[in-house]
Amino acid sequence: MTPPRASRPTGSASTTRRKVPVRRAVVIGGGISGLASAALLARDGYAVTLLEQRTQLGGRAGSWERDGFRFDTGPSWYLMPEVFDHFFQLLGTTAAEQLDLVTLDPGYRVYSEGHDEPLDLRADKEQNIALFESVEPGAGERIRKYLDSAEETYAMAVRRFLYTSFQDLRKLAAPDVLRRLPKLLRLLTEPLAKYAETAVRDRRLWQVLGYPAVFLGTSPYQAPSMYHLMSHLDLADGVQYPKGGIHEIITAIGRLARAEGAQVIAGAKVERILVEDGHVTGVVHRDRDGGQHVAPADLVVSAADLRHTELQLLGPEHRTYPAKHWQKRDPGPSAVLVYLGVDGPVPGLLHHTLVFTADWHANFGAIFGKDRHVPDPASIYVCAPSETDSTVAPPGSSNLFVLVPLPADVSIGKGGIDGAGDFEVERIADRAIDVIAERAGVPDLRDRIRVRRTIGPQDFADDLNAWSGSMLGPAHTLRQSAFFREPNRSRKVDGLYYVGASTTPGIGLPMCLISAEVLLKRIHGDTSTEPLPTPLVRDAAV
Structure with a gap:
């Protein structure tokens, strides 16, 4: 499924762009969201410096080798392929040009305690419907309806909820949203575990529908059933894999960021964000030898863990989210x-x-x-x-x-x-x-x-610097999803923005890629809810 492409809003966005005086941008963190942000900002005309504390780029999506074995150190599923392709198209290329993608068929195997034989989920929707029917007679037609709903909900999410900073909630009152409001309210308030029971009774099949909650850093008993959309991704869209491993995505985005003019510095540990008169002025960091440096900036983007950014890199007077804020949140x-x-x-x-x-x-x-x-x-x-x-x-x-x-x-x-x-x-x-x-x-x-x-x-x-040692980021419970998630801009410091798993739209490689695009829209006052038109055109005003 290709995300719908929106034309750039007329009026306010283009006017705001001419007024933005920012020219130097510093990005903290070389994970996928930091690299993607650096690439888009550089293409947009900023002089970008990216600082990564480790010697290897990628963050959670790293790579480790020993004795001829090469391991992806974190993410290993390639889902939402259209999100990756859209990002590459923003930079004038495609996923097919940057990655060697293969479709996995079967997409994955499931062993369930108490059953000797596994279930193999295929790359084809009809085959998966047939599998469900073979396990539980009558489940075939119910899972078809479930997957149709998942596809519709996913399309709605892409069109209205993923590519937005939620600056203007009136944009959510679009006719297509209002028509579906009763169903959306149910999907937001009913747990995924319960909603999955409308399609299947067999525990093995129910687990297939419920396990994607873990991708969201939560459980099927706590995730809103809005996230049944995830079943469209693996049971209908299928699962792909980039030859060489997931880290090849990091390599490709890093290559494109440098091609756009971004300076990428590894082994640079950021110690604090400098603020004068309520506006960022730069970032203090140390190199591999311990030498201290200041990277001047008119704009700072932190792709680091948001709690770490707020509590360790900012002074108390500049924190939008002080320590007590995190006591009521779930790290995942x-x-x-x-x-x-x-x-x-x-x-x-x-x-x-x-x-x-x-x-x-x-x-x-x-x-x-x-x-x-x-x-x-x-x-x-x-x-x-x-x-x-x-x-x-x-x-x-x-x-x-x-x-x-x-x-x-x-x-x-x-x-x-x-x-x-x-x-x-x-x-x-x-x-x-x-x-x-x-x-x-x-x-x-x-x-x-x-x-x-x-x-x-x-x-x-x-x-x-992950909060409580979280492997993914803050859980996607109702209180930490969509416009309830921490927004991507500081309320206390002008010119300070956030990307990555801690902010909108959330955790996972596709969401982190989208967060870089939402950052750019936020900077330019673009309150549209749809993906930007491709390719991204450099802003001469910047």
């Missing part, structure tokens, strides 16, 4: 990640494999409930890119990325290489490896591991 889940280089095949796995426990109330309650603790047993996710891509592992070997969702709690600890992480992190990893061995039918899996590295919640906090 954390995880233990495990990167495994394995001798030989792991035949029970596909490129994407989900292993679900039977008792989701207990599993999600442990992660998101009042008494948060490490779930045991835990549902896990496994990515085996070597099933699709021969470049990510030596010949005859398997590359496994394992994710175990946990509560955001840094006391769980840090990971390490070859079992050197903290005890609890390694225990969780061992348990997940045993589950994979059992489900995949590989009893000697442990003995075949050549490379092992773990990541724990404390690593997310230390390496990414």
Whole structure:
């Protein structure tokens, strides 16, 4: 599905653009949202400097190599392909030109506790409808209606809710929104878990409809059923994969940002944002040798964790969101990640494999409930890119990325290489490896591991300044979605803006790409709700 393209608003937006005096922009953070912002701002005419504290770009979407194995360190699903393509079109190119994309079919496999045989979800909507019908007679037509609703809701979200800063809520009172208002109110107030029950009763199928809540940093019991739109993405649109791994997206956007003229500096740790008379004037940072520098700026964009930006990079008088604000917010889940280089095949796995426990109330309650603790047993996710891509592992070997969702709690600890992480992190990893061995039918899996590295919640906090060690960003509960999410501009400091998972529209690679476009619209006073026309035309006034 291609997002609808809007013409630039007449009148106010173009007039406002001529008045913007900003010429120098500093972007804090070299994750996907920071790089995308740098690329768009540079194309728009700004002199852009991007500062990334780590030596590698990508943030959560990094890459790690050892002994011929190359691992994506974070995101591994390529969903919403039209969002990526639209972003590349803004810069005068396409996703097809920048990435080598393949469609996964089956898109993913699901093992559910209590059932020996997995379910394989295909790249075709009709095949998935047939699968649902074969598992639960009568579910086929109900899931068709469910997916039709998901498609309609997704199109509405793209047209009205994703590409906007919510500066002008009157824009949401469009005729197409008002016509659907009764249904939208239900979708906003009814949990996804309950809404999924309108389509299926079989627990395995219900879990297929509910698991996308984890992509949103929450549980199906807390996510608004508006997010049933996610099922359109994997059950109807299908799942793709960029050869070389998800980090290839970072490489492409970084390449384009530099081509547009942005200066990208790695190993530059930002210490504070300078403010004079209520306006940003620059950013103080240290280089790899400890030398202190000031990057002057008329505009600063923080792609770092918003809580970190507010509480660590700004003085108390300049904070829009002080410490007490975050006491009422939900940081989303954390995880233990495990990167495994394995001798030989792991035949029970596909490129994407989900292993679900039977008792989701207990599993999600442990992660998101009042008494948060490490779930045991835990549902896990496994990515085996070597099933699709021969470049990510030596010949005859398997590359496994394992994710175990946990509560955001840094006391769980840090990971390490070859079992050197903290005890609890390694225990969780061992348990997940045993589950994979059992489900995949590989009893000697442990003995075949050549490379092992773990990541724990404390690593997310230390390496990414993530709030409470969150792996994704603030959860998409109703109170933290759409116009309830923290907006992308400081209320206390002129010229200070935010992008990335902490702000609108939310978490995930596509949302972070959109946040860069919403930033540009915000700067120029563009209150439209639709994607910008492509390609982006440089603003001569800037």
